[in-house]
Amino acid sequence: MWLLNILTGMRKVTVSETERAIVLRKGRIHAILGAGEHRIWARDVLERHDLGDPVFTSPLAEALMRGHAELAWAHLTEMRTDAGEIAVIERDGRLFEVLAPETRRLLWTDAGPWAVTRVDLSDGFAVDRALGDRLTRARMTHAMTVVEVAEADVALMFVDGALAEVLEAGVHRFWTAGRTIVVKRVDLRWRAHDVTGHEILTRDRVSLRVNLAADFRVVDPVRAVTAVRDFEDALHRALGLAFRKTLGALTLDALLADKLAVDAEAADAVRAEMAELGVEVGAITLKDVILPGEMRDILTGVVAAEKAAEANVIRRREETNATRSLLNTAKVMAENPVMLRLKELEALEAIAGKVERLTVHSGTDGLMNDIVRLRD
Known part of the structure; x- marks a missing residue:
């Protein structure tokens, strides 16, 4: 057989079940060989393809489709999508x-x-739920955007920079299709925002720092996201400016005397401004007033002096009351000798309780006559 092949200028090739081969004769596509043994010219060029990779990739692809359409359709399947279309191949x-x-x-x-x-993307960008679940399980999510929205959140989807949809809680999938999809999530729960170390100059030109806190929640997520770049930053500025204006009109003594009045005074302005941005502001609190070191030392001295003066007044008042009480007692004793004798006995009892032995020189009769006898 090999001699016959040499004499006839032919050769034998074998194509397995998992292969296909393209025969080039004189530089042109001649045939596509299936599984089995084939005889081709010795000078023919063979291009083998493994069906393990089902995608036909060859520099001959365009020439095969243009000049040998019938041969191509006999062995190849073409999948093509239009501009507004996505195809899922199974x-x-x-x-x-x-x-x-x-x-x-x-x-x-x-x-x-x-x-x-x-x-058809003209019907919308949402991915069918069942198909989306299959693609997710197969880890073929490169052509779509998966958005997970928590229970207390909403998500705003922007397609090519324009707001396209407001997404509620759940899992959402959208075909990317060459478009830029940006998702901004907004938490609708009540939250706290702190403004720490905000510097303020009071009316009497005392520089101090204050710490503020405000409770807020988003009630209109579309307005909150689209009206300003960052609504939390807008709240931060609104709190700072409102309290700067309010506290700057007060003296240090007035500020320290009633912080709650200051909170109520500045709150309305902040709430009105943030309501226009779709944000509801609840309680606003002036948490701390931090004085500079020198001023703190001065106020500490002032407070110490005031307390010392108050203590001195109280001490003098108590001394006066004690003196008045002694005077009243003396008047009672002068007018009533019995009371005087009772006082003497009380003093004697107190003395006797503090010593181990008490010697009376005048005897019992003298003690009773001199101390106990209650007469003039």
């Missing part, structure tokens, strides 16, 4: 590839069977 019932708009794919027909599901 191979033997399993997801194989997602084609973006204006994309063409050539597949070996024998590597199938093939099926295609086409999605």
Whole structure:
């Protein structure tokens, strides 16, 4: 046989079940060989393709489709998408590839069977839930955007810079399709915002720092996101400016005397400004007033002096009351000798309780006559 091949200028090639081969004769496409043994000219060029990779990739692809259409359709399947279309390709019932708009794919027909599901993007960018679940399980999410929105949040979806949809809680999927999709999540719960170390100059030109806190929540997420670049930063500025204006009109003594009045005075301006941005502001609190070191020392001295003066007044008042009480007692004793004698006995009892032994020189009769006898 080999001698016959040499004499006839032929050669034998074998193509396996998992292969296909393109025969080039004199530089032109001649045939596509399936599985089996084939005889070709010795000078023919053979281009082998493994069906393990079902996508037909070859520099001969365009020439084959243009000049040998019948031969190509006998072995290849073409998948093509329009500008506003996405195609989901399945191979033997399993997801194989997602084609973006204006994309063409050539597949070996024998590597199938093939099926295609086409999605018209003019109907919207949302991905069918069942199809989206299949693509997610197959980890084929490159052609879509997956958005997960928590229970207390909403999400604003911008497509090519324009607001397209407000997404509620749940999982949402959208075809990217060559577009830029940006999602901004907004928390609708009550939150606290702190303004720390805000410097203020009071009316009497005392420089101090204050710490503020405000409770807020977003009631209109579209306005909150689109009206300003950052609504929390806007709240921060509004709190700072309102309290700077309010506290700057007060003296230090007035500020320290009633902080709650200052809170109520500045709150309305902040609430009105933030309501225009779709943000509801609740309680606003002036938490701390921090004085500079020198002023703190001065105020500490003033407070110490005031307390010392108050203590001195109280001490003098108590001394006066004690003196008045002694005077009254003396008057009672002068007018009533019995009371005087009772006082003497009390003093004697107090003395006797503090010593171990008490000696009375005048005897019992003298003690009773001199101390106990209650008469003039």
